[in-house]
Amino acid sequence: MVKSAKFLCAFLFLATVAAAHAQGSAPAAETQFNVAAKTYSVSTYNIVPGVTNIRLTGSFKSTGGTASMIIVIVMNDAQFAKWKTGKPCVGPGNRCTPENGGALYNSGPVTEGIINLALPNGAATYHLVFNNQEYEYAKTILDDLKWQWGGGQGQGGPSQGGPVGTAH
Numbered sequence: 001m002v003k004s005a006k007f008l009c010a011f012l013f014l015a016t017v018a019a020a021h022a023q024g025s026a027p028a029a030e031t032q033f034n035v036a037a038k039t040y041s042v043s044t045y046n047i048v049p050g051v052t053n054i055r056l057t058g059s060f061k062s063t064g065g066t067a068s069m070i071i072v073i074v075m076n077d078a079q080f081a082k083w084k085t086g087k088p089c090v091g092p093g094n095r096c097t098p099e100n101g102g103a104l105y106n107s108g109p110v111t112e113g114i115i116n117l118a119l120p121n122g123a124a125t126y127h128l129v130f131n132n133q134e135y136e137y138a139k140t141i142l143d144d145l146k147w148q149w150g151g152g153q154g155q156g157g158p159s160q161g162g163p164v165g166t167a168h
Helices: 002-020 077-082
Strands: 024-029 031-036 038-047 053-064 072-074 112-119 124-131 139-143 146-150
Touching: 031 038, 053 124, 072 077, 072 112, 077 124
Parallel strands: none
Antiparallel strands: 024 146, 031 139, 038 124, 053 112, 053 139, 053 146, 072 124
């Protein structure tokens, strides 16, 4: 009985250690969705405490006829709250960028791009925005963007906190 209790304790300890170093990934957005003209689409993700090595990686492509430009922005909660108010950021073109503290990533106007963004460890809420507010044409977005992480609380990777591909 004592032997099996020691084995069980050792097993539980190892299982806890393994869970603390769990790695995983989750889609950051639907693989294909539409963004209406003069609007944006946002996907919100909550990172639970203890998660480390958080990255947003992958590629995106915007199609929409002759005017396929889109602006992709990644922001934390505070940055997104300010961005939604429409207050411009300080800097060239008043764009919210990592350089002026208004965003963690800003693609600028592009038709496609690759993101390989390392994010701070620990609990946070992030917003992946496909901004079409400056453009007169609807866009179709194709992407393979993923949240990736390693370490933390086992199953505690990003959790989707809002609709994916919803235009606002």
